[in-house]
Amino acid sequence: xxxxxxxxxxxxxxxxxxxxxxxxxxxxxxxxxxxxxxxxxxxxxxxxxxxxxxxxxxxxxxxxxxxxxxxxxxxxxxxxxxxxxxxxxxxxxxxxxxxxxxxxxxxxxxxxxxxxxxxxxxxxxxxxxxxxxxxxxxxxxxxxxxxxxxxxxxxxxxxxxxxxxxxxxxxxxxxxxxxxxxxxxxxxxxxxxxxxxxxxxxxxxxxxxxxxxxxxxxxxxxxxxxxxxxxxxxxxxxxxxxxxxxxxxxxxxxxxxxxxxxxxxxxxxxxxxxxxxxxxxxxxxxxxxxxxxxxxxxxxxxxxxxxxxxxxxxxxxxxxxxxxxxxxxxxxxxxxxxxxxxxxxxxxxxxxxxxxxxxxxxxxxxxxxxxxxxxxxxxxxxxxxxxxxxxxxxxxxxxxxxxxxxxxxxxxxxxxxxxxxxxxxxxxx
Ligand SMILES: [Mn+2]
Numbered sequence: 139x140x141x142x143x144x145x146x147x148x149x150x151x152x153x154x155x156x157x158x159x160x161x162x163x164x165x166x167x168x169x170x171x172x173x174x175x176x177x178x179x180x181x182x183x184x185x186x187x188x189x190x191x192x193x194x195x196x197x198x199x200x201x202x203x204x205x206x207x208x209x210x211x212x213x214x215x216x217x218x219x220x221x222x223x224x225x226x227x228x229x230x231x232x233x234x235x236x237x238x239x240x241x242x243x244x245x246x247x248x249x250x251x252x253x254x255x256x257x258x259x260x261x262x263x264x265x266x267x268x269x270x271x272x273x274x275x276x277x278x279x280x281x282x283x284x285x286x287x288x289x290x291x292x293x294x295x296x297x298x299x300x301x302x303x304x305x306x307x308x309x310x311x312x313x314x315x316x317x318x319x320x321x322x323x324x325x326x327x328x329x330x331x332x333x334x335x336x337x338x339x340x341x342x343x344x345x346x347x348x349x350x351x352x353x354x355x356x357x358x359x360x361x362x363x364x365x366x367x368x369x370x371x372x373x374x375x376x377x378x379x380x381x382x383x384x385x386x387x388x389x390x391x392x393x394x395x396x397x398x399x400x401x402x403x404x405x406x407x408x409x410x411x412x413x414x415x416x417x418x419x420x421x422x423x424x425x426x427x428x429x430x431x432x433x434x435x436x437x438x439x440x441x442x443x444x445x446x447x448x449x450x451x452x453x454x455x456x457x458x459x460x461x462x463x464x465x466x467x468x469x470x471x472x473x474x475x476x477x478x479x480x481x482x483x484x485x486x487x488x489x490x491x492x493x494x495x496x497x498x499x500x501x502x503x504x505x506x507x508x509x510x511x512x513x514x515x516x517x518x519x520x521x522x523x524x525x526x527x528x529x530x531x532x533x534x535x536x537x538x539x540x541x542x543x544x545x546x547x548x549x550x551x552x553x554x555x556x557x558x559x560x561x562x563x564x565x566x567x
Contacts (some may be wrong), residue, residue: 142224143547145535151543159538162525169521174496176293177526180492183313184530187488189420189462190234190262192479196221197427197560199467200505207561208472210554215242216253217557223257224474230536231481236463237309239302240272247308254309262313262459263355263417264306268295269319269363279532282320284344285337285369287328292340299344307349313417313461314345315356315390321371330367335388337369338382345383354387355416355461356380359395362427372396373405380414388416392429392465393443395419403442410450410458417461420442420484429467431476433483440483441519444491452496472550478540486523494519505521 167177196218198208212218222235235254244250254261268283281288283295295318299487303314320337322328346353358376359368370376376389391407396402409415422428422435433440451458464484468476495514502511528538537543 141227142220143227147547148537148543151546152538155538159528163529166525169223180489181526181530183492184485184526185338186487187485188231188233189464189481190236190485191222191232191464192224192236194238195216195466195477196473199469210550210557211560213558213560215244219257219259221474223259225477226258228537228540228544229478229481230531230534231485234260234354236262236265238265238267247305251309261309261311262463263315264302264311265315265435266299266302268298271473283318284340285320285333296340296343300347303347312351312357313353314359318369319363321368322366323364324366335367338379341383345387348386352386353416355390357390360397377412377414389414390417392419394421394423403446406443406446413456415460419463419465421466431466432464432480440487441490444487445494448491474544475541482527485527489523489526490518490521493521495509520523
């Protein structure tokens, strides 16, 4: 299968920029060398680091109010894979796609896996969906799903999750991410303890179906669609559930799913301490679960999260293997451009966290030298790692300037001729 973007076009776009990039890379290399850091080592780590993209992120998202479709937007998993391949071709950081069911259902999963492989892609965690009803569904999730008071509804939600595991097995995935919208809108609507019990009982049936080597990741969210209480509302509830369910169950942190101003980097450190840090959903937020592009609002917070991840990696306490995924809603941009920008922002924070002088930081922490500890951390954040990321991309066949190259490819305009128009329905929020 031909890659969606011509490698010749990428090379042609890179050529006039290569000299400047080498110059900037070498200048940054000299700067880092004075701090005792070998730039090529950081570049190698960047090349070895990756983040998954969600299949639903390839389309225009929406808010609760509206969705503005884009001409040439993908309308099925095959077209979504094609766009994800463009993101990977140009950015070289996103080799895996996280599918979502039932939207990505097909009749032949072995064929879908081959199709992805031919595009240079693999599959990451599978995501179940019990937060909305599907046509023809026997039980409604209006009363909740895994925590519903209706036993037939809980059974249906369990069955759907087990079906997702089976699909994931065929796709080469090794993780199931479970987010439930279960909760209440009124005080007194449900009993907090009994709804948690019901959730745990149903989740245990899903857990029991996990194949060897699989993980089940619980994604907490404070509010929305339930606005008074959510069953798995925060990292405390998530941790309690993961500890009760067992070794294969971990907690997943979506950056937009917390109360405003919560110290997310500390949550990361706590979950790692408990051996329950399963993975991340990256996005950014100004007010709530805004699902804005990663690093677009608060890049410093993203850096601080990666600083904790670097600490965790250096001190694995029996295991460190978090699953990284972008989880955003692209309402006003081309999703390919947004995911390329986000992947670059996330990889940039990963790279900066590698530049922290950990020995100096730990020494300053032990000596209670507050300003030195702060300055040591901040010094890494202030370094422009752009040349490292661009060099890593170019050496792997990606684009130095992914935005200009993507636009020069006319990919979206070509797809607008080939693909059927997308409907005006509300997006996934
Ligand atoms: Mn998420």
